[in-house]
Amino acid sequence: MKEDYYEILGISKSATAAEIKKAYRKKALQYHPDKNPGDSSAEEKFKKSAEAYEILSDADKKARYDQFGHSAFEGGGGGGFGGGGMNMDDIFSQFGDIFGGGFGGGGFGGFGGGGGQRRVKGSNLRIRVSLTLDEIANGVEKKVKVKRKVQAEGVTYKTCSTCNGRGQVTKIQNTILGRMQTAAVCSTCGGSGQILDGKPGDSDAQGLKVVEETVSINIPAGVEEGMQLKVPNKGNDAPGNGVPGDLLVAIETQEHSTLKREGDNLHYDLYVSISEAVLGTSKEIDAVGGKVRIKLEAGIQSGKILRLRGKGITSLNGYGAGDILVHVNVWTPKELNKEQKEFFEKMQGNDNFEPKPEKSDKSFFEKVKDMFS
Numbered sequence: 001m002k003e004d005y006y007e008i009l010g011i012s013k014s015a016t017a018a019e020i021k022k023a024y025r026k027k028a029l030q031y032h033p034d035k036n037p038g039d040s041s042a043e044e045k046f047k048k049s050a051e052a053y054e055i056l057s058d059a060d061k062k063a064r065y066d067q068f069g070h071s072a073f074e075g076g077g078g079g080g081f082g083g084g085g086m087n088m089d090d091i092f093s094q095f096g097d098i099f100g101g102g103f104g105g106g107g108f109g110g111f112g113g114g115g116g117q118r119r120v121k122g123s124n125l126r127i128r129v130s131l132t133l134d135e136i137a138n139g140v141e142k143k144v145k146v147k148r149k150v151q152a153e154g155v156t157y158k159t160c161s162t163c164n165g166r167g168q169v170t171k172i173q174n175t176i177l178g179r180m181q182t183a184a185v186c187s188t189c190g191g192s193g194q195i196l197d198g199k200p201g202d203s204d205a206q207g208l209k210v211v212e213e214t215v216s217i218n219i220p221a222g223v224e225e226g227m228q229l230k231v232p233n234k235g236n237d238a239p240g241n242g243v244p245g246d247l248l249v250a251i252e253t254q255e256h257s258t259l260k261r262e263g264d265n266l267h268y269d270l271y272v273s274i275s276e277a278v279l280g281t282s283k284e285i286d287a288v289g290g291k292v293r294i295k296l297e298a299g300i301q302s303g304k305i306l307r308l309r310g311k312g313i314t315s316l317n318g319y320g321a322g323d324i325l326v327h328v329n330v331w332t333p334k335e336l337n338k339e340q341k342e343f344f345e346k347m348q349g350n351d352n353f354e355p356k357p358e359k360s361d362k363s364f365f366e367k368v369k370d371m372f373s
């Protein structure tokens with residue numbers, strides 16, 4: 001059972017955006033890894049608070065959470081927002097500003113933990129990619145333009161004199177238990193052990209400059225709205241000997257005009273006239289990547305569901321594909337001319353027109369049950 005996000009932050013459901021932010025800042029500072037070195041329960045609370053804040057600080061996600069609880073963010077499989085928890089890099093790159101200047105290594109975003117010099121990680125970049133149903137159904141390669149910070153040419157570094165390249169500094173503190181020695185990340189170099197020595201004029205204070213780069217993203221079939229993909233090393237470069245951050249891609253899905261998605265299955269509402277239902281017909285329907293023609297037997301009943309196996313969305317986990325479920329609706333005319341009216345009046349009481357549901361003509365509810373069994 002996941003903890004309630006409001007309880008994690010210690011606020012009521014009616015808290016304002018400012019109150020939510022304030023509550024998160026308080027928790028983040030209390031459980032910050034720099035303040036609780038080696039304390040895994042503090043780290044856990046730090047991550048939980050960030051996850052709660054990520055959801056509650058976003059009006060859309062907050063509304064979904066208020067309505068559906070944690071289930072609104074589960075079932076992603078691909079690591080949906082909040083689903084699998086957040087890692088430290090995400091937290092610092094996303095909410096780093098909330099800590100003010102004193103924490104999180106300035107704009108670097110990385111937190112390596114452990115002792116000694118660390119490889120500072122560049123901050124992550126976030127983009128949204130909007131996909132059509134056809135693109136989702138079979139997967140797609142998307143090329144996107146990303147503005148990322150890269151190390152400017154001609155930048156040089158030297159060993160940090162504060163920590164002598166060790167990346168951390170030791171502090172002696174007087175506590176009730178006596179003098180304690182604690183290690184902290186060097187604030188001069190952010191833990192990398194190096195600081196900027198010389199830089200060209202077109203770079204920023206960290207020796208980075210912004211370039212536009214085309215990044216190709218392989219999007220697997222079957223992704224869903226709100227999922228997040230990671231393209232490693234396509235975020236911002238880190239200064240010095242660090243590693244680049246990641247490009248985090250949030251998936252948005254566009255609605256199809258006729259096909260409605262449900263998991264890997266697609267639903268299609270087909271309308272036929274009474275005469276088509278009586279005499280049988282063939283109809284073209286929308287499918288993934290184009291149209292398909294299906295045959296309707298003479299005497300088909302309204303409410304019948306035709307299943308086109310494997311014509312749905314390719315499963316994200318790689319096990320086959322869903323189906324297209326064609327719901328047959330017989331359209332009853334609202335207006336008739338004299339001749340038509342006479343015909344139907346003549347058919348009243350005619351044995352062929354009397355409903356005779358068979359065992360195989362299952363009720364709507366039975367069909368729905370079958371579909372999910």
Ligand SMILES: [Zn+2]
Pocket residue numbers: 160161162163164165166167168186187188189190191192193194
């Ligand atoms: Zn240093």
